[in-house]
Amino acid sequence: MTVDVDDLAWRAVSRPRTVLLTAPRSCPAGVQRAISIITDLVPRKKVYVRKQILNNENVIADLETRGAIFVDGLDEVPEGATVMFSAHGLSPSMRAEAAARRLDVLDATFPLVTESHALAAMAVESDLVLVLGPMNSANSMRLVELAHRHRRPAHLIENAAAIRPAWLTGVRTIGLTAGPSVPARQLDGVLALLAELGPLTVSEVEPVETLHFGQPVRR
Template identity: 45%
Template structure:
């Protein structure tokens, strides 16, 4: 894992280092394939709640093929076919889909589904759930919906300091899957200091694709200059850029690409 073999000029010119791994994660590939298969099998239009992935090239390609992207289900005709994006949805969205008799195709990333299941389990235990993530991100909105009355979102260490937990003996945490490893570790460490009995998932919720891409950026930081090819709305792009900055490599953005992410 890390930079692949560099290619450079024989006379000592600059080398290009391609990070490995790179590109779409398995969950994103799966979600895109779901839309393509639905279009091929059923024909257009196929409605998709939210962008299937935060990548305008992919979205434009699918839109041209007949996918119709909507923000909410009230934009989908009753009885129509609709796909849920890789980011997942709340139970309320599923109830709304059932009420409109929509034919649902669920493209939620399995790793996101795992976080939902953990939240459900912790809520059943009567615990306060600390959800580490960005409150406006589609994935966090969906996870929050599993137990909104017992879930508190934290984004920063300041949020951790401001936490008030009704029963510190019954508190658990889950995390958004596309976060910075270092930031999440710092927040979890502080949570454990403040709430020694806090419980967490048996394994790190940060998705393996996010983790190995951040590690690849770290390994390549010695190059001194990086070209970050990703979409401005994507969460992983922000995390990769920050990781490279912390490693003191110069970052340049290329907005005209079609690489990963969610």
């Protein structure tokens, strides 16, 4: 996206800024664990996985080669078969449907139960936090909520075009983070937009995930 520097709204928020960037991880710990569970199970039985656990075609293709079967809905899983739910979660209606069809459900939902300490530190040091990711991403929404808990304004955006000039009023430091499935070009687009508004200093912050894992639970 190119900023119209003659637009009064953008001109009013033009100034030097610093971006604190948390680089997206290629494969978060929770997803790595899901992959490990699937890899361990498929030599012994057919495992159906509801929803792709990561928007990474190479990972998905590898798991399919090993024997994992990815499905969009429970109606694609044979009655009595083993089905694994991904990190997207398990709703009460899904549990009821699985029970009715006597599915052997492996609930491998991995909650991010404690804060990402790097992100928390970034939020405290920022005047504004931008989370780049899909609007239906629960993880991205949790990052926005984390920033709010630290009393910082935060917005979930899908691309640079979603940024509003009013958000940048009085903002000197922006915390920017992106999910692992976000294409690099979208992240570059956000940085390019901000650079059009004045000199931009980008400092990369290494993210630290703190997760608690229990054993996979059969429902």
